[in-house]
Amino acid sequence: MPLTVEIVTAERILRTEQGVDVLVAPGSEGQLAILPHHAALMTTLDSGELLFRRGQDESTFAVTGGFMEVLHDRVTILADKAEAAEEIDIARAEAARARAEERLRRYRDQADRDIDAARAAAALQRSLIRLRVATRRRRGPGAPGAAGRP
Amino acid sequence: MPTIRQLKRRIGSVKNTAKITNALQLVAASKMRRAQDRAAQSRPYAEKLRVVLAGLATHGEGDPEATHPLLVSRPVKNVAVLHITPDRGLCGGLNSNVNRSAGTFVAMQHEPVSVIAVGKKGRDFFVRAHQHLIAEFTELGDYPTQNETMGVSRIVIDDYMNGTIDRVYVSFPDFVSTAVQRPTIRQLLPIEPPQMDSADAASAYRQDYIFEPSPEVVLERLLPRYIEMQIYEAVLQTAASFQSAQMVAMKNATDNAQDITRELTLTYNKARQEQITKELLDIVGGAAALED
Numbered sequence: 327m328p329l330t331v332e333i334v335t336a337e338r339i340l341r342t343e344q345g346v347d348v349l350v351a352p353g354s355e356g357q358l359a360i361l362p363h364h365a366a367l368m369t370t371l372d373s374g375e376l377l378f379r380r381g382q383d384e385s386t387f388a389v390t391g392g393f394m395e396v397l398h399d400r401v402t403i404l405a406d407k408a409e410a411a412e413e414i415d416i417a418r419a420e421a422a423r424a425r426a427e428e429r430l431r432r433y434r435d436q437a438d439r440d441i442d443a444a445r446a447a448a449a450l451q452r453s454l455i456r457l458r459v460a461t462r463r464r465r466g467p468g469a470p471g472a473a474g475r476p
Numbered sequence: 477m478p479t480i481r482q483l484k485r486r487i488g489s490v491k492n493t494a495k496i497t498n499a500l501q502l503v504a505a506s507k508m509r510r511a512q513d514r515a516a517q518s519r520p521y522a523e524k525l526r527v528v529l530a531g532l533a534t535h536g537e538g539d540p541e542a543t544h545p546l547l548v549s550r551p552v553k554n555v556a557v558l559h560i561t562p563d564r565g566l567c568g569g570l571n572s573n574v575n576r577s578a579g580t581f582v583a584m585q586h587e588p589v590s591v592i593a594v595g596k597k598g599r600d601f602f603v604r605a606h607q608h609l610i611a612e613f614t615e616l617g618d619y620p621t622q623n624e625t626m627g628v629s630r631i632v633i634d635d636y637m638n639g640t641i642d643r644v645y646v647s648f649p650d651f652v653s654t655a656v657q658r659p660t661i662r663q664l665l666p667i668e669p670p671q672m673d674s675a676d677a678a679s680a681y682r683q684d685y686i687f688e689p690s691p692e693v694v695l696e697r698l699l700p701r702y703i704e705m706q707i708y709e710a711v712l713q714t715a716a717s718f719q720s721a722q723m724v725a726m727k728n729a730t731d732n733a734q735d736i737t738r739e740l741t742l743t744y745n746k747a748r749q750e751q752i753t754k755e756l757l758d759i760v761g762g763a764a765a766l767e768d
Contacts, residue, residue, distance in 0.1 A: 336622050338517040369688035370697050
């Protein structure tokens with residue numbers, strides 16, 4: 327029996343998909359792939375790339391923290407923030423990355439002690455994930471680096 | 477008895493008012509639909525969180541070391557009320573109802589109460605009452621996002637964790653239906669976990685799952701999310717309540733204005749007819765006088 331995947335955030339139901347063959351999620355203990363008949367699992371998620379495949383179709387998402395529950399071939403992802411690859415605005419993500427890098431550099435040069443380094447680092451990580459997810463999609467599935475080939 | 481000209485002017489002004497209230501009614505109706513839709517969209521997340529929390533939070537009872545500070549009830553020295561209201565009026569009794577309910581609640585407390593106000597109407601109310609304000613958040617807009625409510629959650633959680641406040645309530649107009657918005661007050665902190673049907677169900681829940689990294693870590697990550705989600709939900713409920721209350725209030729105002737227009741038009745026509753009759757009588761009387 328294939329998987330049913332549901333990706334929800336506090337703001338919206340991002341995606342509900344049935345008949346999924348495999349799902350790869352950024353678990354906080356490392357990346358993990360969920361196949362049908364997985365044991366019941368509740369795990370925290372890190373920021374990263376989440377993807378699932380149904381037949382030849384691959385869907386990719388950028389998620390920022392959250393939880394994943396697997397129960398009876400139902401995967402529920404409660405993400406703090408989540409975006410589908412096709413929603414990501416590359417120009418904006420690029421700008422966010424530049425801004426975060428600039429802040430981190432200023433912090434390192436001691437020029438500006440007011441900068442919240444942890445926040446800037448988190449912002450940088452987020453923008454990098456979004457860029458990676460977005461560009462991976464442009465290259466299409468099966469490109470080098472595509473994880474979890476069945 | 478007003479003059480004909482005065483009547484005509486009043487009809488015009490009432491009709492103008494009706495146009496404005498009618499426009500506001502239509503705007504509120506469409507915004508209401510979207511606000512309700514957003515509240516519905518957040519529900520699956522909220523429900524799942526509740527189920528997981530109910531399954532996890534029963535653990536650690538009788539084991540004080542393992543219990544998270546957000547779950548522990550401590551002696552109450554200071555109370556805080558997170559009071560959520562709309563920014564604007566023209567929504568019937570909504571604002572005064574929530575304000576009254578929160579005001580009564582605050583007056584009933586034995587400990588000193590501080591207020592965190594979201595929305596101008598509630599802020600103004602507590603400023604007038606000279607209640608101590610910790611923070612205020614206004615202009616969240618018609619469709620508040622989680623980013624905007626995050627600041628509210630942070631203040632609530634931080635002040636609770638550093639001991640400034642020992643108990644937090646949230647007060648907001650709960651959206652029951654388009655016609656009914658119920659002022660609601662709930663305890664936010666310490667968290668009272670939603671109950672599973674039985675303790676057995678909870679322990680079964682915990683045994684059925686593999687938790688990664690561990691149930692404790694999952695719980696620790698979950699609790700702040702739970703608070704954030706509850707605050708976000710309350711803000712969404714307030715937005716939906718406001719739009720529907722405004723729609724109903726504006727519909728009543730439009731109906732009322734139409735009634736007044738009808739009555740005034742009747743009076744106006746009567747007065748006009750009377751005047752014409754009078755003029756006719758004058759002319760007829762004048763002609764008769766000439767003939768004599």
